[in-house]
Amino acid sequence: MEIRSPSGVVVGVDGSQHAATAAEWAAREAERRACSLHLVYAVETGTLTVPARSGAAVTDLLLRNAQELLDRSLAEVAVAHPRLRPTGDVVPKDPAAAVVTAAEHAELAVVGTRGHGGFASLLLGSVSLRVCAHAGCPVVVVRGGTGDGHQVLVSVREERDAEAVRFAAREAELAGLPLRVLHTWSPVVADVAHAAPMMDELGEESDLHRQLLRRTVDPVRAEYPGLDLEAEDFAGPTAATLVDASADAALVVMPRHAPAPRLGLRLSTASHAVLHHAHCPVAIVPV
Template sequence: MDIRSPAGVVVGVDGSPHATVAADWAAQEAERRGCGLHLVYAVNTGTVTLSPRSGAAVTDLILKNAQAVLDEAIDLVGAAHPTLRPTGDVVPRDAAAAVLAAAEHAELAVVGTRGHGGFAALLLGSVSLRVCAHASCPVVVVRVPPERGDCVLVAIREERDAEALRFGAGQALRAGLPLRALHTWSPVVTDIARGAPLLDESGEEAKLHEQLLSRTVDPVRAEFPELAIEAEDHSGPTAATLVEASKGAALLVVARHRPAPHLGLRLGTAVHAVLHHAHCPVAVIPL
């Protein structure tokens, strides 16, 4: 089966409450962007060990039930967001592969984190992790029922993260929220004997990080003069700082710095941590 690849927002659904929350978030985002919304239901028809005729009948039943779940999801989204005309596909293949294929030319992919189908397996979900690791477009993981939040929070590690900051700026403008850029860093100079950071009496290291943040944020400020942008840096553990800061955010934006290989997930420990523990939806931006 060919999967349609719309240039809008793509969301994976599986009939679970978590997927329903993700679909509603995706619908709101499609409305703000003025683009289409496409729902993907991936279903594993399995390896049929019955006779060919019985096996075909079982497969047809599985696909028919999946279509009913998808139709219900489309109807729910359409009723809650009457300005949208959502579309959808039932795809008999691996869930992550189905979403990745559908999102190949999309502006944004959205996934949930739990359910009893393709998006279930772990605390976050192996499907969500795979989509975040391999997608060519930004991916938003809606891990909890999102609240309004008072800002869009963007994690800044290096100057290349300006692309993630631009994504966050667009999100903030569409949502009518300010943007907060947060740079975290750990002291490089340590007491080798004790393995502890040394006090940087001259503050040179702190100044370097302050300058890095300015070089990253200032061009984005110039591109979005109508947007309120707050920039701050903190010395401390990245993951813990971001998770704590996410409590007041509507969205946390993080960069995926390296292309993920076909084998294994290379999202980095900080990204893994915020995907599992953030208090708001998380957007992962491929650089």
């Protein structure tokens, strides 16, 4: 079956409460963006271990059940958001691959924290992590609250993260919220007891980080002149700072850098920590 690649917002659903919450968030986002909404329901039929004679019948039953659940989700979205005309597909494919493929030309992909296949003890399911790591567009994981906070947060590590700042600026503008840009860094001089002889060097290092933040943020500030934008840099752990700040946020935005050759991670350690522990939805933006 060919998977459609719509250009608006794509959301993965599976009949779970986590997916329903993600679909509601995605519907509101599609309304804000004035774009289409497409639901993807994936069914892994290739992993069935049944006799060949009954395999086709079981596959057909799984697909029919999936279509019924998808139709129910589409109806719920249509009732709650009458201005939208949501579409959907049942896809006989691995869920993460199905969402990544469907979102190939999308503005945004949305997933829940975990679906029916996840363990209750897990903070984030493998499907959500894989979509975040491999999607070609920004991905929002709807976790914690529904994002009724008072600001949008975005993390900046280096100048190429300007693309994540632009995404966050648009989200803040659409939501009518201020944007807070955070650049955290670890000083070379970590031992305060021995730092006195190197305070000049520490001051110079701090100046370099302020300059980096200014170069990254100023072009975006010029693109969004009416946006309330605050940029801060300070020495401290990125993940802990963002998780703490997320308690008052509607959305946390993290950049995703291209992996290093061979064993490079697709998602940074900080991104993993924020995805697992943030108090609000988290967006992962490829830069």
